[in-house]
Amino acid sequence: MKRGFTLVEMLAASAMAALLLVTVLVVISSLGRERRAMAERSKVQTPPDLTEIIRWDLVNARSIGTVRGVVTLSGFGTLDPDSLAPTPHRPVEVVYEVRRAAGKSWLVRRQRAPDNFDLSSTELVCSGVAGLSIIRQERSDGPTQDATTQPSTRPSKYLALSDCVRLRVKWDDPNRAPIDRMLVLR
Amino acid sequence: MRKRNAHRGYVLVMTLLLLALAAVALSAVAAESHARATQALRAQEQLQRHWGALSCQHALLPNVAAIIEAARRQPDGAGPSLLKLGGQTFVLVFGDEQAKVNLNTLSLAVGTSGVRSALQRLIKTNADEISIHLSPSVVQETGADGKPVDRLKFLSFGQVFDKASPAALMGNDAGTLRGFATNLTCWGDGKLNFTKASPATIAEVASCVLKTDDAVRFRRAQQKSPQLPWDDIFRQQALPAELIPVMGKLMTNKSTCFSLWIAADIKGRPIYQFAVQADGQPPSVFEW
Numbered sequence: 001m002k003r004g005f006t007l008v009e010m011l012a013a014s015a016m017a018a019l020l021l022v023t024v025l026v027v028i029s030s031l032g033r034e035r036r037a038m039a040e041r042s043k044v045q046t047p048p049d050l051t052e053i054i055r056w057d058l059v060n061a062r063s064i065g066t067v068r069g070v071v072t073l074s075g076f077g078t079l080d081p082d083s084l085a086p087t088p089h090r091p092v093e094v095v096y097e098v099r100r101a102a103g104k105s106w107l108v109r110r111q112r113a114p115d116n117f118d119l120s121s122t123e124l125v126c127s128g129v130a131g132l133s134i135i136r137q138e139r140s141d142g143p144t145q146d147a148t149t150q151p152s153t154r155p156s157k158y159l160a161l162s163d164c165v166r167l168r169v170k171w172d173d174p175n176r177a178p179i180d181r182m183l184v185l186r
Numbered sequence: 187m188r189k190r191n192a193h194r195g196y197v198l199v200m201t202l203l204l205l206a207l208a209a210v211a212l213s214a215v216a217a218e219s220h221a222r223a224t225q226a227l228r229a230q231e232q233l234q235r236h237w238g239a240l241s242c243q244h245a246l247l248p249n250v251a252a253i254i255e256a257a258r259r260q261p262d263g264a265g266p267s268l269l270k271l272g273g274q275t276f277v278l279v280f281g282d283e284q285a286k287v288n289l290n291t292l293s294l295a296v297g298t299s300g301v302r303s304a305l306q307r308l309i310k311t312n313a314d315e316i317s318i319h320l321s322p323s324v325v326q327e328t329g330a331d332g333k334p335v336d337r338l339k340f341l342s343f344g345q346v347f348d349k350a351s352p353a354a355l356m357g358n359d360a361g362t363l364r365g366f367a368t369n370l371t372c373w374g375d376g377k378l379n380f381t382k383a384s385p386a387t388i389a390e391v392a393s394c395v396l397k398t399d400d401a402v403r404f405r406r407a408q409q410k411s412p413q414l415p416w417d418d419i420f421r422q423q424a425l426p427a428e429l430i431p432v433m434g435k436l437m438t439n440k441s442t443c444f445s446l447w448i449a450a451d452i453k454g455r456p457i458y459q460f461a462v463q464a465d466g467q468p469p470s471v472f473e474w
Contacts, residue, residue, distance in 0.1 A: 005198070009196070012199045013199060016199065016203055016205070016206050017202065020202070023209050023213055024209065024213070027216060031217065034217075055236075060471070060472060076472060086473070088342075088348070088349065090344040091341055091345070115345075116321065184240060186469055186471045
């Protein structure tokens with residue numbers, strides 16, 4: 001005589017099928033949520049990542065210099081201190097330096113507006129950064145000046161930014177691949 | 187036989203269990219892949235937008251004078267141009283910065299309060315709406331006697347308007363709304379190109395030197411013969427000859443500074459770039 005499934009087997013199978021269905025639903029809804037969040041994020045005019053925020057600062061900068069491990073960009077890259085959205089361009093000095101806080105090293109962005117103290121602010125841009133270098137690239141002669149957050153670097157006078165720079169970011173974690181990108185600014 | 191039948195149901199259970207485990211693992215992989223794909227798509231859009239704007243800037247900024255001249259000859263030449271590049275549409279507005287009132291020259295001639303009044307006249311809109319906030323920088327320049335002098339200078343529109351959005355400065359994409367920057371500039375050598383400027387800007391600059399009636403005459407004469415140099419019209423209208431050297435500091439017949447507005451709205455994220463270049467100098471770029 002042919003035997004069907006037992007009640008226990010049927011209940012177990014139903015439970016498994018329900019679990020499967022719930023998993024699929026959770027995945028589908030999370031994908032939808034992510035898409036909506038991504039769309040919302042993309043509407044905000046904030047530079048989204050480290051490279052993009054530095055690129056934006058460099059595009060709006062007019063000169064660059066280094067003093068005691070502090071990279072200083074002088075130009076018009078003003079960010080709103082509350083929303084970090086670009087504001088109408090005002091003369092501003094943007095300073096990048098690496099600092100240690102809460103057991104981590106941080107890339108800190110400071111903004112100083114000489115004619116408007118309300119625009120002055122300090123932001124923690126990214127954690128785990130060991131060093132930042134911005135190397136001016138001349139079209140014919142190769143690199144000419146290295147602006148870096150390394151404290152041992154000799155101070156450099158302010159120089160006009162070239163059309164193209166090389167951005168290097170080293171991480172605390174030696175296993176993490178460093179950022180090494182050529183940025184064409186203008 | 188009986189033993190095999192007893193285990194048969196558990197095969198189904200085990201299969202479903204494995205399927206559930208596989209579904210969980212695969213869904214995690216799918217979520218991760220989706221996140222990476224979205225990130226890659228976003229990076230691609232950013233890169234395309236950046237390179238698109240850069241290409242427009244490199245190809246068009248050195249040729250703005252010729253483009254403006256060609257557009258003048260077209261019946262529908264005024265207004266923004268649209269350019270499709272890499273599947274994305276860029277809105278371009280070409281500007282002759284010397285066909286606009288230079289706020290630094292105006293500031294030197296009539297002071298900051300005079301600049302405010304001129305702005306209200308030129309923009310022709312409610313002062314609250316445009317939120318004029320004049321905060322020029324102190325810049326050291328070489329004076330007429332060769333000695334350094336401190337001057338107040340506007341270096342960007344951010345020092346003129348408090349909260350002007352790039353769209354408000356540039357004008358809207360359809361070209362029906364003129365931007366605040368249409369008649370105003372902070373760049374160039376400070377002189378107004380008499381042959382290319384609008385009557386409103388000529389009146390504004392001429393009134394810094396001439397009496398109101400004379401300024402009106404000067405503007406009307408330019409409207410009648412827009413190609414004539416300013417000094418010819420000045421003499422033709424029998425305006426005070428002693429003012430020619432002063433007027434020469436404010437007027438020119440040649441433009442040497444041009445600008446390009448680039449706007450792209452890609453998937454709801456607009457990008458604006460304003461590049462301005464004077465003869466023989468690198469471009470200054472402002473990005474929003």
